[in-house]
Amino acid sequence: MKLTQSYWIRLIGIIILALLRFGLFGSVNFAMEGAITWQWIIDNTLIPAVIIWETSRLVVVYFHRWYALKPSTKRFTLEVLAVLGGNAVLFTGTMLLHESPKELLAVNPFFLFYGYMYTFLYGVLVAAFYELLFYMEAWKIATQEAEELKKINLLIQLESLKNQVKPHFLFNSLNTLTALVEKDQAQAVKFIAELAQVYRYLLQSNEKGLIALDQELQFTQAYYFLLRTRFGEGISLKVEVTDSVHDCLIPPLTLQILLENAMKHNQVSVRKPLVVSIQNEAEEWLVVSNNLQLKRVAASSTGMGLANIAAKYKILHQPDIIILHEENNFTVKVPLLKPAAVLTS
Known part of the structure; x- marks a missing residue:
């Protein structure tokens, strides 16, 4: 249960508040009346303590529900005014239980002001206490999300290593390079340059949480060049992304994971070419699609690729992938994440 909803905290808080009120007014009442009854304790300490505590708690909960959790002058001002009004009603109601309106008007204004201010002070202290609880919970959530993000980054790095740096990927690339050296040395030189770019990006991107779409597309083209050199007409990539979204951000290796996922589960051959397209919907979504021609023998899959992408967006408090x-x-x-929105989040 959240701290702000804990019944134990509320119970202990109300008891402490009631004891404070009893300590402040019990001796005065004993001196005036010569005795302290249970009815007096209930009417003047317990019931007001419950009302002060619950009213102030509900004020903070209400305004946190309607305003952002970040510090807000408007929210703080409204909370103070609400606590002020709530305690004014409480103090007036308490006085009317013991005095008639006519008698209340005859009471010394200084006494009324003093009584109202200490009631208001209790309300402010309770509200401040619940503000502290809210920020403790927010700090706890932020800490947990930071740890989860670290774990996801490690998973992405491991998945990347398994998919790209694994021996057979390098082995296939070297085999392709060997064939090119014998047939087309100029193409072999270009292949080496693209291969170096791919591995350079893999190493650098692991250190970043987000990367510009333009950089991701450049890497994807380099990666596609390697695939195209190896599979020839068996694979094609169509990129139709408008310039207006090139500065948008996405988690690094997103496109590579999706491209690898398409190749892993589908046939790739000249007779049945795999066609992958990348395009954007307005400035909100990047859409990656491929034709389905599933392999006869299904490739083993851990499902980590799409899960990693989905988890990364979840941690960033962004819409789910579709x-x-x-x-x-x-x-x-x-x-697609706007740079300005990411900086202010």
């Missing part, structure tokens, strides 16, 4: 598994196409839509 996965569409249609009859002839497989499509994944990932949110």
